[in-house]
Amino acid sequence: MKQKYEILEQQFESYLIRQGDQMVLCLNDKETPVSLTTCGEGEYILKVADAAHRIWLKQKGDDIFIHLAGCSWHIRSIDPLAALSSKSGGSENSALAPMPGTVVALKAQKGEHITKGTTIMVIESMKMETSIKAWRDGVIEELYYDVNDTFDRKAVLVTFAPDDEIDDEIDDEPND
Amino acid sequence: MAIIKKILIANRGEIAVRIIRTAKIMGIQTVVIYHEMDAQTLPVREADEAFEVFGATPVAAYLDIEAILAIGRRTGADSVHPGFGFLAENASFAKACNDAGLIFIGPDSKVISLMGDKVKAREFIINKGFPVAPSAIEEDDPAVFLENARKIGSPLLIKAAAGGGGKGMRIIRDLSELEMQIDEAKSESLRYFGDDRIYCERYIDQPRHIEVQVFGDQQGNVVHLWERECSIQRRFQKIIEETPSPALTPLQREQICSTAVEIARAAEYVNAGTIEFIMSPDGKFYFLEMNTRLQVEHPVTEMVTGFDLVALQINIAAGKPLDILQENIHQTGHAFECRIYAEDPDNQFMPATGEILLLKPPVGPGVRFDCGLNSGLSVTSAFDPMIAKVIVHAQNRQQAILRTRQALHDTVLLGLTTNTAYLERIMAHPDFMAGKLHTHFLEERQDALKGSLPDDKLKEMLLAAANLADRHTHQAVCEVPEPHRSMGAWRN
Numbered sequence: 230m231k232q233k234y235e236i237l238e239q240q241f242e243s244y245l246i247r248q249g250d251q252m253v254l255c256l257n258d259k260e261t262p263v264s265l266t267t268c269g270e271g272e273y274i275l276k277v278a279d280a281a282h283r284i285w286l287k288q289k290g291d292d293i294f295i296h297l298a299g300c301s302w303h304i305r306s307i308d309p310l311a312a313l314s315s316k317s318g319g320s321e322n323s324a325l326a327p328m329p330g331t332v333v334a335l336k337a338q339k340g341e342h343i344t345k346g347t348t349i350m351v352i353e354s355m356k357m358e359t360s361i362k363a364w365r366d367g368v369i370e371e372l373y374y375d376v377n378d379t380f381d382r383k384a385v386l387v388t389f390a391p392d393d394e395i396d397d398e399i400d401d402e403p404n405d
Numbered sequence: 406m407a408i409i410k411k412i413l414i415a416n417r418g419e420i421a422v423r424i425i426r427t428a429k430i431m432g433i434q435t436v437v438i439y440h441e442m443d444a445q446t447l448p449v450r451e452a453d454e455a456f457e458v459f460g461a462t463p464v465a466a467y468l469d470i471e472a473i474l475a476i477g478r479r480t481g482a483d484s485v486h487p488g489f490g491f492l493a494e495n496a497s498f499a500k501a502c503n504d505a506g507l508i509f510i511g512p513d514s515k516v517i518s519l520m521g522d523k524v525k526a527r528e529f530i531i532n533k534g535f536p537v538a539p540s541a542i543e544e545d546d547p548a549v550f551l552e553n554a555r556k557i558g559s560p561l562l563i564k565a566a567a568g569g570g571g572k573g574m575r576i577i578r579d580l581s582e583l584e585m586q587i588d589e590a591k592s593e594s595l596r597y598f599g600d601d602r603i604y605c606e607r608y609i610d611q612p613r614h615i616e617v618q619v620f621g622d623q624q625g626n627v628v629h630l631w632e633r634e635c636s637i638q639r640r641f642q643k644i645i646e647e648t649p650s651p652a653l654t655p656l657q658r659e660q661i662c663s664t665a666v667e668i669a670r671a672a673e674y675v676n677a678g679t680i681e682f683i684m685s686p687d688g689k690f691y692f693l694e695m696n697t698r699l700q701v702e703h704p705v706t707e708m709v710t711g712f713d714l715v716a717l718q719i720n721i722a723a724g725k726p727l728d729i730l731q732e733n734i735h736q737t738g739h740a741f742e743c744r745i746y747a748e749d750p751d752n753q754f755m756p757a758t759g760e761i762l763l764l765k766p767p768v769g770p771g772v773r774f775d776c777g778l779n780s781g782l783s784v785t786s787a788f789d790p791m792i793a794k795v796i797v798h799a800q801n802r803q804q805a806i807l808r809t810r811q812a813l814h815d816t817v818l819l820g821l822t823t824n825t826a827y828l829e830r831i832m833a834h835p836d837f838m839a840g841k842l843h844t845h846f847l848e849e850r851q852d853a854l855k856g857s858l859p860d861d862k863l864k865e866m867l868l869a870a871a872n873l874a875d876r877h878t879h880q881a882v883c884e885v886p887e888p889h890r891s892m893g894a895w896r897n
Contacts, residue, residue: 234871237858243868254869261865265873271763271819275870282866286874287762287819293871294762298863299814300826304871329758329786331462354756354786377462379787381758 233307234293240307322370323388324361329381330354332374342368349387352380361386406724407508409433409484413477414452415498416488417467418777419793420701421448424486427715436480438473440466442787447777454480463787467491470498477507484508484722486715490789493698494521494569510722512621512676512697519672520695524566524604530692533671535664538683538691539607551587553605555580560608563590567598569694574641576608609685611843613652614638614693616681617665618706620717621674622727629662629669630706630714631736636842637831639754644824644847645831646702646742648709651802651840652684661690666731668695676721677703677714686843701744701794704773708740708798739805740798743813743828747790750827751856756790759783759821767812771798771805774816784821792823802840806832830854 231244243256245263254263254277264276275282275297285296291306334351337343348360349369367389374380411434414421421437425448428435437452440463449455456476460466468491477485485502487493493511496518502509511517520526527537541553554561559580565573573594577586587603595601618630634650635643653661665680672695679700681693703714712734721727747757760783766774776793778784784792795812799805813829831837831847831854847854859867 232872232875234868236864236867239858241864241868243872245872252873254865254872256865256868261869263869263873265870271765271817273870273874275866275873277866277869284866284870285763285765285817285819286870288874289760289762289820293874294819295867295870296763296817296819297866297870299829301817301819301823302859302867303822304867306871306875329756331786379463379785381786382755 235305235307236302321365321389322391323385324349324364326352326380326382326384326386327359328354329379329384330359331379332376333358335372335376337363337369337372339369339372342366352386363389365389365392367392407483407722409508409719409723411436411480411482411484412510412719413473413480413482413485413507414438414448414488415467415473415485415492416490417443417448418446418788419775419791420488420699420777422451422777423775424488424715425451427713427719430713431716431719433719436476436482438467438476440787442785445782447779456480464491470495470501473498474501474505474507477502477505482507484510484719486510486718487698489698489701494696496521508722510676510718512674512678516672516674517697520678520697521569522566523564523569523694524602526695527604527692529672530668533668535668536689536691538609538693541605543602543604551584554583554587557605557607560610562606562608563587563603564606565590565594565598565600566602566604567594567600569696572641573597573603609683609691611686611845612636613650613684613843614643614681615650615652615661615684615690616679616700617662618700618703618714619665619669619674619678619680620714620721620727621669621676621678622721623675623724624726625673626727627666627669627674628727628729628731628734629666630710630712630734632658632662633702633705634842635702636844637837637846638844639750639847643702644744644746645828646705647802647805648705648740649736652842657688657690664690668692677718701791702742704775704794704796705740705742708771708773708796709736709738710734711737738798738800739802740796741805741809741832742797743795743809743825743832744791745793745795745816745818745828746824747784747792747821748824749822750824750854754824756786757822758785761818762820763817764819765815765817766793767795767815769808769812769815771808772812773797792818795828803838806838826856827854830856 231242234241246253251262254261261278266274271285271287273284275284287294293304295302330352333353337349343363344366345363347363350361352359370388370390372387412428413436414424425435435452436454437448438456438458439449442463458466458469458472485507492498496514499509499514499517539557544550560578563575590603591601614635615632617632621627632650633646633648635646637645668680677699679696682690683693684690748754761780764780773796797809797812799808810829810832813825816825
């Protein structure tokens with residue numbers, strides 16, 4: 230029942246227990262009575278020990294957004310299973326957009342074999358242009374955006390076909 | 406004199422909403438254009454009629470002159486308000502509107518053309534005897550230009566003739582790179598503005614950006630509505646503006662404002678315009694550029710003078726004379742505008758995208774919130790990341806700062822990263838409170854303005870809220886029967 234949350238790239242473990250009618254937060258070996266009462270659209274009264282705070286909160290999937298103490302906070306719920314797998318920000322077969330932007334030019338085609346260092350596409354954000362270059366030799370499996378399309382940060386821009394050599398190795402890792 | 410009954414608004418977002426608001430008060434009908442991505446935004450719902458426009462990119466849709474004119478004909482609009490950005494300073498558009506019998510709510514296409522070409526504008530200003538910063542204009546012989554540029558001395562600015570608004574500018578401190586930087590600037594300028602002409606200007610260290618709002622009517626009257634200071638900038642873009650400027654003595658204010666009026670008169674300027682100046686630490690000011698449109702920060706002028714600038718624009722376009730005398734235009738109190746951007750100030754102002762899960766504007770005396778979005782809409786990289794403006798007025802600068810900070814504190818925008826906390830930190834900085842501003846203010850104080858990590862008490866509150874709200878956690882806890890529930894995570 231332990232929950233892992235990430236705030237500004239720091240991770241915290243905590244959990245809730247129920248003592249009768251009262252919810253209690255267990256954090257760092259400390260137990261504190263807490264409650265959250267709704268009083269409007271996204272609006273709540275958060276009670277921690279004896280202090281009450283007016284907050285606004287919205288959740289979308291694993292992302293929890295909270296307005297508290299005059300600031301907006303983004304808290305990410307860390308799925309323990311996902312933490313075990315090697316999924317992170319992109320694999321060796323795909324390139325993620327470093328920032329939101331627009332595709333200015335495509336310099337390679339789907340199915341094309343290109344060498345490391347070749348420019349695959351040129352993207353633009355805030356009137357700054359960046360070239361996405363091939364990080365290894367390979368065959369382009371898919372280009373996900375056309376010229377003039379817009380994308381968000383961390384969007385998958387291009388994937389290489391998996392390298393044949395890696396596929397031939399015996400996979401000893403358990404499946405996710 | 407014409408009667409304006411139906412305005413076609415060739416714009417989007419908060420400025421479209423703002424124009425519609427005034428039109429409604431004046432009993433004027435509105436038509437707005439929109440790209441599919443903006444279909445659910447406020448202006449589309451607020452206007453009397455809305456028509457979709459198309460383009461290779463969302464921005465291009467708002468630049469389709471033919472489509473806009475066709476919508477004008479179809480709806481029987483008698484006038485067009487271009488807002489700012491997009492076609493607002495496009496002389497061909499202004500002319501095309503007038504040729505099509507649509508009153509362009511703005512100045513004449515000739516003056517738009519003059520002031521839009523930054524090199525021609527400077528030449529005009531110099532010829533009329535107004536002050537400009539030492540500069541070098543391109544000549545036929547690139548070697549001569551390079552020599553003249555070098556003579557300006559370091560630091561200097563390379564600017565695009567077809568640029569403006571901070572676009573296409575670079576600062577050169579090391580003159581040995583000058584030739585290479587000039588080449589790069591020209592190619593960049595050609596790419597972004599279709600025009601590779603550039604010019605160089607002496608860069609004033611610690612400059613303050615002071616601009617003056619002017620209005621001219623069709624009868625030849627010109628007035629000013631005082632100045633605005635816009636020195637707080639990141640990436641050459643303004644993020645906090647205020648009026649009056651804490652930099653000016655009453656005499657300097659009088660000088661800079663009357664110079665602006667003289668420039669507008671010399672250009673036979675009609676409708677709303679802003680003349681931007683650079684002020685050096687020794688109190689000298691120089692013409693920077695003239696913007697022949699309504700500006701983003703116009704609300705601060707409205708707050709201190711009490712005038713509705715869009716209403717003035719509409720009346721002037723209809724041929725009405727400016728019914729106000731200069732001596733009756735006063736500034737009362739102090740006003741700030743903070744631009745809320747979807748970006749991460751702690752990560753080089755990287756633009757942010759995401760769905761607005763909750764938007765709750767700040768309210769209170771002297772607080773105004775201009776926004777074109779609401780909860781449920783997404784902010785994408787298709788358009789400029791400015792999503793709203795918080796505008797606050799109070800009796801004096803000190804009070805206005807406190808009120809603005811509270812308004813930023815109260816602005817709830819959940820779902821994506823914005824700069825509201827950063828704006829509050831700027832306003833809390835002792836140098837800001839002392840009015841010691843200049844255009845490198847933010848750069849110089851980068852470290853001091855960084856956000857701090859939450860303390861233990863705050864972390865506890867956030868984790869409490871997250872645990873309680875997180876559906877999975879809460880449900881899991883409630884489903885476990887006693888006594889196991891109270892035992893918590895204890896296990897054999």
